[in-house]
Each structure stands twice: as C-alpha cells, then as structure tokens.
Amino acid sequence: MANSLGSVSATEGVPRWLHHYTVAMAFSVLVLIFIGGLVTSTGSGLAVPDWPLSYGMLFPPMVGGIFYEHGHRMVAATIGLMAVILVLLQWKWEPRLWMRRLGLVALAAVCLQGLLGGLTVLYLLPTSVSVAHACLAQAFFCIVISIAVFTSNAWIAAAPKLAEHRQFMRESHPWKWSVLASVVIYLQLILGAIMRHTGAGLAIPDFPLFFGHLLPPEWSWPIAIHFSHRLGALGVTVMILLTARRIWKKGGFSQRVRNYTALLLLLLATQVTLGAYTVWTHKSVSITTFHVATGAAVLGTCLLLTLWTYLDAITQNRS
C-alpha cells in the first residue's frame, strides 16, 4: 500500500456506503451551487446583513431575499456538517492515508468557503471575495467528486500503482486532453464568476453577435470581460469536442467512459443554449441560475471523464 495511490490491500476495504455517502454529498454540493447562484441572480446576497447569525438569530423569518440568502446558509451549513461527518467516517473506515488527507482538504475547503461567504456579506460583496467564493465552490465540488470516484469499487479494484502513474504521465493519451479540457472549463468558470460579480452579464446585449457586429465596436472593462467569457465558451467547446474525438478515435474504453463523454457533450450543448438565453432573456433568474449550475455540472462531468478515462487507460495498459 505504501507505493500506491489508489490501492487498498486485500484484507482491507472501503465500505460501499461510504462511496454512496460521497456521491450523495457531490450531488448536494451541486444543489448548493444552484442555490448560491440563485442568491446572486435574485440580488439577495446582502438581504441578511450580518454573519454568522442572520438578523441576530439562528433562523430569521424567511421573507423576500432572506429566503434565498439564509436558505443558502442553511444548505451550506448542512454540507459543512456532511464534510465533518465524512472526515470522521474516513478516519474510522478509510484505510488509505492519502484519502483521509483528501477528506481533510475537503473539510478545510468548505470551512474556507464559509468564511469567504461571511466576509463577502460583511464587506458588502467585494468582487474579489465574491469571485473567490464562487471559484472555491467549484473546486470543492471537484474535490468531493474525486473522493466519490476514489471510494468506488471500480477504482479500488483497479488500484493504480504509483509506478503506473509515473509511467502514464509520460504517455500521450486522451485522458490528458480531458485534463486540459477540465482546466479550460475551470478558467471559463472563473471568467463567468468575474463577469457575474462585476455586473457585466449584459455588457454585450445581443447574441451571437456583439452589438450587431462580429466584434464589439467599443471596448470597456465590462465588455472585455463579457467578450472573454464568450471566447472562453468557444475554447471550452473546442476542448470538449477534441477530447470526445480522441476518445472516440482511440476506442476500447468502458461503457462508463462512453456514457460520460455523451453526457459531457449533452451538457455542453445545454450550457451554450443557456448562455444564449441568459442574454436573450436579460438575465432571467431561472435561466441564469441554471447556467451557473450547468457550468458546474460540465466541470464535474469532465473531471469524472478524466478520472475514468485514466483508470481505463491504466487497465488497458496492463492487459
């Protein structure tokens, strides 16, 4: 076990329910991201002016914007509690030290996320803190997804060895395209968060053109950031299509990888459509919020694809 990153010795095992718990946690984080998006979309970020309490109470009347902001806090607190429970469960049931450490990283991330959420309220939504809050949410989502994958039977059974990891880093393989796609998606989410928290979401009011032109005729910071986000969408589309093509061409992947590839393409199409409708509906609350959550889903799916493609590749390499 000392020389492996994913293996568990034959006598030890990770309980199946721990995997189910982390899967449930990953879905909960996606719901939390949706609710967080709802807070910004409804302009309720400052509806509760104090933190950590809400109007000096643990549970204020859920009226108006308080419903969204305090609701977000409640769900976030639940996720925080789930992270604490995860660490405790891992300490008891998880034999892999690096996994227990990853659980601690998740807990630290969710604590930092809560702190950033509090700071952004107390300092009246400074862009830097709000953007950091949005980006850390996506990073935390990725950590939880990774934990869910690493606790699955399929991953544990394949048990990639450290030597295999090292060898594989040097080889050209579709999983590297998937890694690159994940990085580009994350960068695109950062751009999206900056655009959202600087109020540049409608800086270019038409789509697919830019003020009726192929390029914006005038430039300002909001127009530049909005333009960058659209350019980023193009980059993400290209990266995902290239990854899918590589996987398709190479062949021999499991049904799971093929399913995740199809899901990623479907989510990409949905996300681009939602992006267009966000502009066309002048930032409708529901459309904009689904755009945020689908962005997270695209990132999460691409990460899943990366991990499973990697595992498939290692398994293929052995045989």
Next chain:
Amino acid sequence: MVSRWCILVALFAGIAGCQNGRPEDEAKSLLPTRFGKASVAGRIMFYGTPPENPLLRPSGDAHCREAHPGGLRLPEITVGSNGEVADVFIYVKLGLDPSQPTEAQVVLDQKECLYQPRVLGVQVGQPLAIRNTDATLHNVRAAARSNRSFNRGIRGGGKGFIHRFTKPEIMVKIRCDVHSWMVAYVGVVAHPFFAVTGLSGKFEIHRLPPGQYVLGAWHEKLGSLEKPFIIRAQETVNLDFTYGAS
C-alpha cells in the same frame, strides 16, 4: 514575524481611530452656516408623456402583499396632471462653503414595504434616522461612492438607527435587499440649502446669503440639470427646470 503583527495591529488601531473620530472632528472645524434673506424658488416640469411606472406584485412576504393587495406601482416618476415633477432633489451645487450641520433629525422610514420618502436630503453630519415601522424585516444598504457604504438589518416595529454621512454625495442610493423594489435616494450636501419637490413640483430654498451660485436638480430617472444664478440680499429668484422637452 512579531514585527509584522505589530504593523498589522497598528494599522487596525489607526483605521479604527480614524473611523471613530472623523465626522465629529470635521464638523467642529466647520464654520457656522452663513444665512441671508434671499430665496430661490421654482417649479420642475415635465413636457411630453412620462413613461409608465412598473407594476409589481410584492411576492415572498405576506406583509408586503397585504399592504399592496392590488400590486405595487413603483413611484419612479411622479408627474402631475400639468406636468409637475415630484421627488426632484434641488440643491445649491456651487457657490457655498461647507458649514456646520444642524442637529435636526431627518427621518427615512420603511413603511408598507416602501422607503418613505423616496428622495430626501441631509447635510453632511446631520443625523439621518432610519426606521422600520413595518411588521417585517428590512435591511438598509447604502451603496455610496464617496461615503462609507453600510448594510444593517432592522427588525420590524419602529426600530431603527441613526446614521451621519461624512462627505457630500449626489446621491447615495439606499436599498433593501429583502424587498428588491425598495429604494431611496439621499442627497448629501455640505450646507443646508436644498429641497425636494412635492406633488406640486414646486421648491423653495430660503435664507440664502447674496452671491453667485449654481442650482442643481436631480431626478432618479430624468437625470441632472443645473442653472447658474446671481442673487442679491432679500431678493427672490425664480428658476424653473424642464425635463422631457426636446
């Protein structure tokens, strides 16, 4: 490492000290207001068809729904039958030195899920009493550019707090994020020569000392206008402003 902490503590102490002492110290250094016997008066008119104010259904709060059972028409532009414009902030924009603030309280209430009044003026350092007479929670967020922004919650039932702005600013937007339609605008000026038009569209600013001034007018939707004028002792100058005319 220790020295870094010392610097941090000193910085915090410095910031705290500045914030505690600033308004009062600045007010003490100001001269008393120089009053005269001249007046400037006028009327704000709108020519043309004013845009219709948006109608919304206050959702998510039973108290607000009950206060406006037929929906709430937001008073963004209030124009009388003859074109008189209400809620215009009128102030002497140029020609006066900053003067000591009055201690008379100006009240901004949150009533029936609206800020009342919607437009008001205060002098730098003058106490602004912000209240909530609704039976529901409101937050009060000032999005200021020159002044310090703040966000405070007020539970219902007449509670509130006093705030004093420290710098002139046209205008400070106050909003409630619990009820996103609730906004108010506060004109903060360094002297007591300002007014807000009512339904008649009329304004009067009294006790001006003789001099050469610029009068400014601000409306949340119609924008800003200004006119220079010269006034002699005990004179009344008439200045009308017109919006909407091409």
